[in-house]
Each structure stands twice: as structure tokens, then as C-alpha cells.
Amino acid sequence: MAEKTGDTAIELYRLADDGTIPNNAALPLIVYRGVLPPSGDVAEKCEALFARNGWSGGWRNGIFAYHHYHSTAHEVLGIASGRARVRFGGDKGESVDVRTGDVVVVPAGVGHKRESASADLVVVGAYPEGRGPDLNTGKSGERPKVLDNIARVPVPAADPVFGPSGPLTKHWRPR
Numbered sequence: 001m002a003e004k005t006g007d008t009a010i011e012l013y014r015l016a017d018d019g020t021i022p023n024n025a026a027l028p029l030i031v032y033r034g035v036l037p038p039s040g041d042v043a044e045k046c047e048a049l050f051a052r053n054g055w056s057g058g059w060r061n062g063i064f065a066y067h068h069y070h071s072t073a074h075e076v077l078g079i080a081s082g083r084a085r086v087r088f089g090g091d092k093g094e095s096v097d098v099r100t101g102d103v104v105v106v107p108a109g110v111g112h113k114r115e116s117a118s119a120d121l122v123v124v125g126a127y128p129e130g131r132g133p134d135l136n137t138g139k140s141g142e143r144p145k146v147l148d149n150i151a152r153v154p155v156p157a158a159d160p161v162f163g164p165s166g167p168l169t170k171h172w173r174p175r
Contacts, residue, residue: 009033010167013094020138021069021090021111022147027155027172029088030105031096035161036078038101043080043124046103050076050126055160057130062121063114067091070108070133071142071149075125076160077104077112082121087113090138103161105168109150111138128156 011031015023037045047058055076063077067090083099090111098104106112127133134149136142155173159166 008035008162008167011096012171013088013096015089015093015110018090018092021067021093022071022109022143022150023069023089023093023111024107024109024150027074027107029094029107029110030168030171031098032103032105032161032167034101035103036080036101042100043078043122046078046080046124047126050078050124050160053158053160053163053166054156055126055128055158057132058124058126060122060124062117062123063112065114066137067111067113068135068137069111069146070106071136071146071153072108073127073131073133073153074108074156075106075127075133077106078124078126079103080122080124082118084117084121084123085115087111087115105160107172108153109146126160128158128160 012028014028079098079102081100087095158164159168
């Protein structure tokens, strides 16, 4: 589902448990189109924006080329340069093209995998309140523990891009 918040286009994806990747039926994946500044050190500006809104523990890299998810933290991905096609939600999920300036907020439990990318792809990642993420890949032994972890991850106090009154606070309600 797409909508506009001011001048910002956002897309919402609801991803149900597929039996392998738990995903998060309660919280939609949010894609913000073109919200990062188009010039200068975009990665640095992205890190500063996320930190200002309480999302820290950041890193710069790419996106793994295999399905994985985090059960202990939500994650934000800022595309600082390049393009990528990312599959969210496991094999039966949604394939989404992202490019420089886009930001994706991935709820705890939602699988993500890079399907393709340009050579210049740089992603800035961070977590609300600096929560440390775990790394899961959908192995059968993970299920009981990760389902409990996902249910206990709190809704962040602020949207990583727009702060306390951003779209995330509208679309993600505390459980």
C-alpha cells in the first residue's frame, strides 16, 4: 500500500509468517522514497539523522545475499549510494527496488535478502535505542525462541527519519 506523508511517498508491506521466516503480521515494513539528501556525504548525513531520532548502533555495508532476520530488534536501512533489489518476507515475500535516498524500516522478524545490487551500493543500518540485533536464517530450531523475542521487541519511540511524529508512529502501534 502506498501513501504520501507531506512530500514523502511511503510504501507499506504487511508480511505474514511463511512457515520459515516468521515476519511480523503486527507491524508493516515501511519504505520511504527519496528522503535522504541527494548530495554530499549521504552516509554521514543518514547516520546523523538516524542518531538524532534515537536509532543508533549503526553500521555501513550492504545487505546479505541470503534470507535473514532479527528477532531482538527492528532495523532501519538507509540507501546512501547505489541501487538494490531486496526480497522482504522470505521466498514468498515482496521484491522491492531501492536506490540512493530511500530508507526502509524493517520490523523485528521480517526476512530480508539482497537479490541484486549495483557495485556502488552503500547501506547505513541502525537500531532503535541501539538495541543489539541477533541473526537468524529460518532454521527450524530457531522458531520457539524467536517468536517470543519478536513479541517482546518494543515499538520505537520515534520514526528514524521524521522523529516522534513520523509515519512509523502512526502505522506501528504498541502491542
